[in-house]
Amino acid sequence: VGDSTAAERALITSKNNRKVVDIRKLRARKERELTGLFLVEGIRLVGEAVQLGADVKAIVVAPELLDSPFGRGLVETAEERGVPRLDVSAGVFASLSLREGPQGLLAVVRQRWAELGSLPPPAEESVWVALDSVQDPGNLGSILRTCDAVGASGVILIGGATDPYDPTAVRASMGSVLAQSLVRADYDGFFNWASRGGWRVVGASGGAVTDYRQADFGKPLVVLMGGERQGLPEEVLQRCDATVRIPMTGRCDSLNLAVATGVLLYEVFRQRHPPGQEMRPGRGESDPARPL
Amino acid sequence: VGDSTAAERALITSKNNRKVVDIRKLRARKERELTGLFLVEGIRLVGEAVQLGADVKAIVVAPELLDSPFGRGLVETAEERGVPRLDVSAGVFASLSLREGPQGLLAVVRQRWAELGSLPPPAEESVWVALDSVQDPGNLGSILRTCDAVGASGVILIGGATDPYDPTAVRASMGSVLAQSLVRADYDGFFNWASRGGWRVVGASGGAVTDYRQADFGKPLVVLMGGERQGLPEEVLQRCDATVRIPMTGRCDSLNLAVATGVLLYEVFRQRHPPGQEMRPGRGESDPARPL
Numbered sequence: 001v002g003d004s005t006a007a008e009r010a011l012i013t014s015k016n017n018r019k020v021v022d023i024r025k026l027r028a029r030k031e032r033e034l035t036g037l038f039l040v041e042g043i044r045l046v047g048e049a050v051q052l053g054a055d056v057k058a059i060v061v062a063p064e065l066l067d068s069p070f071g072r073g074l075v076e077t078a079e080e081r082g083v084p085r086l087d088v089s090a091g092v093f094a095s096l097s098l099r100e101g102p103q104g105l106l107a108v109v110r111q112r113w114a115e116l117g118s119l120p121p122p123a124e125e126s127v128w129v130a131l132d133s134v135q136d137p138g139n140l141g142s143i144l145r146t147c148d149a150v151g152a153s154g155v156i157l158i159g160g161a162t163d164p165y166d167p168t169a170v171r172a173s174m175g176s177v178l179a180q181s182l183v184r185a186d187y188d189g190f191f192n193w194a195s196r197g198g199w200r201v202v203g204a205s206g207g208a209v210t211d212y213r214q215a216d217f218g219k220p221l222v223v224l225m226g227g228e229r230q231g232l233p234e235e236v237l238q239r240c241d242a243t244v245r246i247p248m249t250g251r252c253d254s255l256n257l258a259v260a261t262g263v264l265l266y267e268v269f270r271q272r273h274p275p276g277q278e279m280r281p282g283r284g285e286s287d288p289a290r291p292l
Numbered sequence: 293v294g295d296s297t298a299a300e301r302a303l304i305t306s307k308n309n310r311k312v313v314d315i316r317k318l319r320a321r322k323e324r325e326l327t328g329l330f331l332v333e334g335i336r337l338v339g340e341a342v343q344l345g346a347d348v349k350a351i352v353v354a355p356e357l358l359d360s361p362f363g364r365g366l367v368e369t370a371e372e373r374g375v376p377r378l379d380v381s382a383g384v385f386a387s388l389s390l391r392e393g394p395q396g397l398l399a400v401v402r403q404r405w406a407e408l409g410s411l412p413p414p415a416e417e418s419v420w421v422a423l424d425s426v427q428d429p430g431n432l433g434s435i436l437r438t439c440d441a442v443g444a445s446g447v448i449l450i451g452g453a454t455d456p457y458d459p460t461a462v463r464a465s466m467g468s469v470l471a472q473s474l475v476r477a478d479y480d481g482f483f484n485w486a487s488r489g490g491w492r493v494v495g496a497s498g499g500a501v502t503d504y505r506q507a508d509f510g511k512p513l514v515v516l517m518g519g520e521r522q523g524l525p526e527e528v529l530q531r532c533d534a535t536v537r538i539p540m541t542g543r544c545d546s547l548n549l550a551v552a553t554g555v556l557l558y559e560v561f562r563q564r565h566p567p568g569q570e571m572r573p574g575r576g577e578s579d580p581a582r583p584l
Contacts, residue, residue, distance in 0.1 A: 145544055148543050150542055179544070211568070213562065249442065249561075250440045250443040252437055252440035252468050254466070256438070256464065256550060259434055259437075259550055261551075
């Protein structure tokens, strides 16, 4: 595979090609769960996958569309690592793509799931986010992105959650889904793990007495959030080490889930990295062109 | 209209009924801009529209679907105010609805747009958010919701922005689009207005030197955010009174726009309402069942 030349590779021009059909099926959650695979689209995200050493099972290239030298370099790197490459026409690529203005590059990647029992023991600064029944893949992706930005370890999904490997979640995560750890758990397993490991579980609730800015986000920490439709059940709040609320003065009485999680994670960040104190800069800190 | 009885009202059963077709067209931005109208769907949101005194032009009811007494009460209230009512079959309603599990209630509401020149002069606590080229209606709706929660005045849309009256934005705003002020402006008009009114404009940028937690969010304030695709242009940053960045220690070098705006607005909130200080509770503060 790795040493085939462009001339030897056949360009797939049929949307009904078996491999193309199999890849297209990965848009559906059921097929992703059956195969343990998911799709990563676009030069930036495929670049993250390759750079982070994700288990890339195949790479799909539309030579007509992929004119970026960086993108072509990625394809070469993947091929050197022995990743099978599929060349397709622009029309076939469009049938796989979920983006406007497809860039002609897509990767099939193996999902990574961790088990609570095999997570590393808490380090001093460890933070996890646990989400109860998160429904919106865009929210889940945004939360993974915030976790990544503040240096959290990952997300524990409790209850019936949306799929973090949904294309919308992958895109909203800006690749953080490839870097953050993902765990599925039920409440008994979660609280057992937390109590054995000495994790402090802080639950968010509009009915909590404590203002989040006055809470102790002692380390190691799990921030537990309710889903979009309803907050955390009372019996879950009672099992938390502490509960906090985000104060609101206006008309609206709740925040978007990703926004609320971001506000809390930046309070955790504040307690660990007070303003004015030196810290290890993130990858993007020195890049003045990045959006924020 | 107001005193017609159920027996007198005809049930519309055709999706091609002229009024139904006109209402369905309001899903498209072009038609919303032509007519100045937009759609509000669901019992909760229609309830907000009626309670906030929005200019409701028509109400669409699917009697087969609308079984909530609160929903039926809303229809009565609207009718008492002289709002025309359209009764449609469940099938016709489904052809108008963008929700799963439609509740059988929808309102056609007049958009409200304010002009910079006619905004009230700044009060001591005034906060606005200005957004450059916001693209995602979900982000815009979430930002309106956060503005509402922290008691901000509204959103100023600069450049080519998505439509705050897009159904996705309306839903993501949880009705805040009905309560917050909306303004469209270009940069010259915006900075002229800000400078004449004595507004402090703080721009967000990944390349800024000042940590947002050490910034002066002096009153009255406008928080200016770049769009999802690229940050604020350098020439715009130079016109700001101050620029701030959100620190990041992890791998990811940016946040979702709604999350970043939320983190900044809650820092503004902190400077105006320090933790532990009494404040006027919001509508939802006393409701322990609300999600957050």
